[in-house]
Amino acid sequence: MEVGDDAVVTGADAPTAVATEEPTGTSAHDDDDDESARDRDPDDAVTGSALQMLYELEVKGRAPKTGYDRDLFGWRDDVDHNGCDTRNDVLRRDLDDITLKSGGCVVLGGSLTSDYTGDTFDFIRGDSNNIDIDHVVALSNAWQTGAQQLSEEELLDFGNEPVNLLAVESSVNRSKSDGDAATWLPPRKSYRCEYVARQIQVKHDYDLWVTPPEFDAMEGLLLDCDEDEFGNDDWPDRHDGDVKPEPAPEYEPEPQYEPKPDPKPESKTSGGGSSGSSSESSSSGSSGGSGSSESGTSGGGGVYFKNCDAARDAGAAPVHAGDPGYAGHLDRDGDGIGCEWS
Structure with a gap:
């Protein structure tokens, strides 16, 4: 499943593409128009607009996913070399009132107002992982519309492109899967123009194409939109973002211990001594058995996932430390939660 396309991150349920609230696969023009919408000249649109960029894109069917x-x-x-991975760059850019781990990169908490729904909710790292990072143009969609022709460096740039990444709630992101504009649009109607404009800008910048239904859905929407503006959405530097001061550390008072009373003198009878020795031995054996049991427990449980796709396919993502299948290669930021990203 994808976060855009690889919904990484969480959830045992398989993603399902959902229909938009309004039909999006139809053009705003009648079928009997003399001029095909896909043959329009870019000069028909405002210079620099999303509509002009759309008219400059090639229109054809999807390539195989091979x-x-x-x-x-x-x-x-960390493609921008600011010392922070892309997921935390997105969180620092998109969240408000964020708390950063010492070092200025890892976001421990904050508040997100979702572009896709308009809802506001708190993000707490490790707390059910309620936020995904969505690829606006899903990775598998990009692969089937021209990305397989990109160089290794260009693929890396695309996967971490700021304009193509948004922090959103996991539940909405899973409903999108790898859908394009013809099959999925954000529930929040007021954001749909910007959402489609982002998709067009990304496809234009990376020389990707659109499918005929995708083109029709995009054009039909943009013809009813106000003039679009594009933002760069550059990454923040380390420590940047709407960071709130860290609370002063709270120190718990050291526990006070009462002196133990002097032990009673031992009985001189041999029976009592034997009983005490037996009791100590039994207690020691019990304690040792318990310790041995703890050290023998394994978080892996014999389960192994090659990667996060495999963990998601098995319905195991996110994988927490101690869960069957948890391993370091699934937890790149080392916070104890594997496959939390999209």
Whole structure:
């Protein structure tokens, strides 16, 4: 499942693409128009607008998914070399009132107002992982519309492209799966123009194409939109973002211990001594058995996942430390939660 396309992150349920609230696969023009919408000249649209960019895109069917592997896109790498991985860059950019781990990269908490729904909710790292990072143009969609022709460096840039990444609630992101504009649009209607404009900008910048239904849905929507504006959405530097001061550390008072009374003198009878020795031995054996049991417990439980796609397919993502199948290669930021990202 994808976060855009690889919904990484969480959830045992398989993603399902859902229909939009309004039909999106139809053009705003009648079928008997003399001029085909797909033959329009870019000069018909405002210079620099999303509509003009759309008219400059090639229109054809999807290519096979053969050879697709989300790892080819290097998602979550530190491509901007600011010392922070892409997931935390997105969280620092999109969340308000964030709390950062010492070092200025890892976001421990904050508040998100979702572009897709308009809802506001808190993010607490490790707390059911309620936030995904969505690829606006899903990775598998990109692969089937031209990305398989990109170089290794270009794939890396695409996978970590700021304009193509948004922090959103996991539940909504899973409903999108790898859908394009013809099959899925954000529930929040007021954001749909910007959402489609982002998709067009990304496809235009990386020389990807659109399918005929995708083109019709995009054009039909944009013809009813106000003039679009594009933002760069550059990554923040380390420590940047709407960071709130860290609370002063709270120190608990050291426990006070009462002195133990002097032990009673031992009985001189041999029976009592034997009983005490037996009791100590039994207690020691019990304690040792318990300790041995703890050290023998394994978080892996004999389960192994090659990657997060496999963990999600098995309905095991996210995988927490101690869960069957948890391993370091699934937890790149080392916070004890594997496959939390999309």
